[in-house]
Structures are given as structure tokens and as C-alpha cells.
Amino acid sequence: MNEQSIIHVEQLTKRFGDFTAVDAISFEVQRGEIFGFLGANGAGKTTAMRMLCGLSMPTSGKAFVAGFDVYKQTEGLKRNIGYMSQKFSLYEDLTIKENIRFYAGIYGKSDAFIKDKTARLLHQLHLEDQANKLVGSLPPGWKQKLAFSVAVFHEPRIVFLDEPTGGVDPVTRREFWNLIYEAAATGITVFVTTHYMDEAEYCNRVTIMVDGRIEALDTPSALKQTYNASSMNEVFLQLARKAKRNGDEVKTA
């Protein structure tokens, strides 16, 4: 295994009955990288991501995330990763401060750490005045930014973001990506899925999954060159159109 690689995946496979959702995928992600994970609906992205987060047991193959084995060391793995789901998962009827306190507490952070870091975070997000407001009362864009900040609050080595910017206005979407860049600059590895193809351009490297396999993996500029395309949208359409399955056989775990 490469010294710098924070995710190491080899022939990772997941079958549900006779359906192969993820079909022998292999890749490495480097520390501090922003790694885009694209694919059509039903291509196997969510299943792959669930295995890497220690939430779903692979059928075969190997995977190490932050050095932890996804078969045997799922508890250690979960402590060292952050996760933001596409569905908003903070508590709407807790305040901003209470949500931070709650999630940081789950990760076993000390009171001193939480107090100090909460103050810095609220300052950074310009949310000092809002700290005691219910999260439910925040505008949608703010909720997304806060959810991301909570997902990396415990300083994980890698954060998984599942369609973090769906439905977010264009200005906030860019502010969100600024947060991603800042996190990556501190050494946090970012593993992100998105349906916005312009966001694929913001990743260091991008994979495109088709029918459970990794069909392409490279930097956005190299992919555009390989597929003779002017945008990542074109690359995606060329690859995803080859898909044979439309997701109707897919069962979720």
C-alpha cells in the first residue's frame, strides 16, 4: 500500500443475491485529495460509499480507509471519518450550538475541545449571533454549510459527502466548495458525489462508475482529453450512456 494513500481499494465487490452492485473496483485516494465519485443513478456509488464507511460488509475484495480494514475495524474506521448525507441530518429542533455539542460528543471530544472549536467555527461561518437559534430556522444554504462543518468538526482524516449541494443556490454552492477547499488544505481528504458536472471540475481526480465498475478515473483535464470532450458533462454523458442497467434490479442493503 502506498504511504500517502488514505483509501486503498482492491477488487472490492458487493453482491445482493445474484445482482452485482459493485463489481471488483480498485483505486487509491491520496491524503488531502478532493476525489469526485460520479455515476448514473443505480451505478453503485452509494453501495460503494457505504462499504467504505463501514456500513455495509463487502462480498469480496479489500478496502482500507485511513488504515482501517472495512471488514474487521469498522469502529476505528467510523471514528476517523466524517459523513454528510444528501438528506439533511442535523436536528432541526436543537440550536446550532446544541447540534455541534451533540455530534462532537458522539465522537468523544472533550468539553474543552468542543468549547474552543465551537467559538472558532461560529466566527468563521459568521454565525456568532445565531448560535442559540434553532437549526430549523436557518435558510437552506446555511444548513448545508453547517452540516459540512459538523461533519468535519471532530477533525476526521477523511470526509464522505453524498450530494452535498443538491438544490442549493449558485452562490451558496460556491461558498460550500470554498469550505471543501479549506478542509482539503488542512489535510482532510474529501470524497464527494455530485450531479452537478461543473463541480466535477473542482475535484483533483474524478471516477465515473457505470454498471458497478469504474469506467474512468483521472484528473478532469485528462478525462476531457481522453474522451475528446469540452466539458465534464460531455465526458459523463459519453460514459453513462453505455450503461446497460437502469437501476431496476438494484436492491439496497
Added chain:
Amino acid sequence: MSAVQAYGLHKHYKSGKASVEAVRNVSFEVSRGELFGIIGPDGAGKTSLFRMLTTLLLPDKGTATVDGSDIVKDYKAIRNKVGYMPGKFSLYQDLSVEENLEFFATLFKTSLAENYDLVRDIYVQIEPFKKRRAGKLSGGMKQKLALCCALIHKPVVLFLDEPTTGVDAVSRKEFWDMLSKLKAQGITILVSTPYMDEASLCDRVTLMQEGRFMTTGTPGEIRDSFKKTILAVRSADMFRLLQDLRSFKEIEDVYSFGESHHAVMKDGYSLVNMESFLASKGHTEIYIQTVPPSIEDCFMQLMQYPHE
């Protein structure tokens, strides 16, 4: 007579002491046979507007007609002649594909056979799964079934609330192809979406934010109303480039835009100044080119300078 006419529609919600203005004084018209897009992020007020027009929610102020019927007085007539596909999947998960279609057909005293021409293209794609329960379908197939159910009584106006949200680029394209076929059959379509790039697929669009229509027109008219120059800028280090561009005085606004950054330039800017500024900051592989504004550029401009 227009398919939809709205004057000063207004809706607010109260939750405890807080009051949210969901739709603020919205007026617009949609012509017959038009494909009209409402483009805006979550929380812009798109769903509240659709729910008022489909008679599921009463406005606080303002009036509107759909196919000539008043949304308050003639609500029963409207319910018989519009099709509505809500953003959230709302068919019966434990009925089969076939049973769902039959259920909606019966509600409207019609049958699949009666308007088969209208739904054929979509129906043939879900027909292989007609015995399957709706809850067991993939996202794309659910969406096609929901569209079939919304069309089964041959509505005069079709309301589609975020039909492509969370859908991949390939399926989104297929969905828009279906819409243009429906439009060719004379159905008026109002569709909402958070994806700015879908605006160009509509005849006319409105850009909606915080309950207001910021601007309405053909995609071309909206792009033409953007008067400033936009430069697409790239260099070897894109993240640092963005920070440096923010400090350049001849730029009004700058943000990332796919593989380039878009710099909205102040009047009287100088390309030479910009090039030497970037060189002085140590940037290499500098690329600068004027680009036409996209709907997304217009949206961001309007969000920041709403009263211009």
C-alpha cells in the same frame, strides 16, 4: 386566453413567532402550449407557488386563473383539468404500476386506453414492470410512472415540481426529451428546477429567489440583459487564482465556474492590467477569454444586486 395568469400572488407561513414570506407578490402569464420554467434553489417558493396554482393551498393575497378558471372559486374545475407531479413521490408504493395507473384513470373517469397516444412513449418504458409494486421501482422509473399518472386524463396544463432533482445527467436529458414531445402535443407545461442549465430547454423562464420572481423572459432575453463583460480565467493554480482575482480592483465579482473562474469586470477594465497583475502574483499557464453570460451568471448577479 392564457393558460395561466397570476396577479400579486402572496403566501406566508407562520411558525411560532417567525413568519416566512414564501411567495411575494408574484405576477406572470403563461401562454398556451408554452414550456415555462421556474428556476430557483430550495426555499425559493417554487412548491408554494405550484400548490396555489393547483388549488392545494390558498393564497393570502392575489388572484390567479388556470385555463380561465379561478384558483379559489373554480377549484373543482381546475382539479379536473390540470396534471400535477409533486416533488416528493406521491403514488401508492404498495400498488403495482398497473394498479396506480388504473387508480388515477378511475379518479378522472377515464382509462389508459382513452389517452394512450399521449402517454405511449413513456408508458412503453415502464410496461415491462407493470406488475411490480411502485415502491420497488428505481428512481427513474418512479418518475416515469408519476408522469404517466399525471397525464392520464389529458390535462390542459401540466405542473411538474422539480422532476429532475437528484437525477443523473443522462436521465435528466431523457426527461427533457419527453417534455418536448409532450409540448409538441399542445400541453402547456410549468416545470420547476434548481438546475440552472435546464433553463435553456424552456421557452421562457423566471428566476426565483426568496419568494420573488427576479426576472422573467426567454433564456436569450435574460442572457442579453446581462450588460457586463465576463472573462473566463484559468491558471496552473486555480484555488490561489480565485483568491488573487478577488483582490484585483477592476473586477466586480469573481467565482468558480466549472473548469474556469468567471470574473465579472467593471466598466473600463483593462485586459493588459489584468494579465500583468496575474503575472506579478506568479501565475503561470494563464488563460483569459471573454465568454457569454449563462443563466447561472445572471442568477448570481440578480441575487447580489436584486434591484438593478
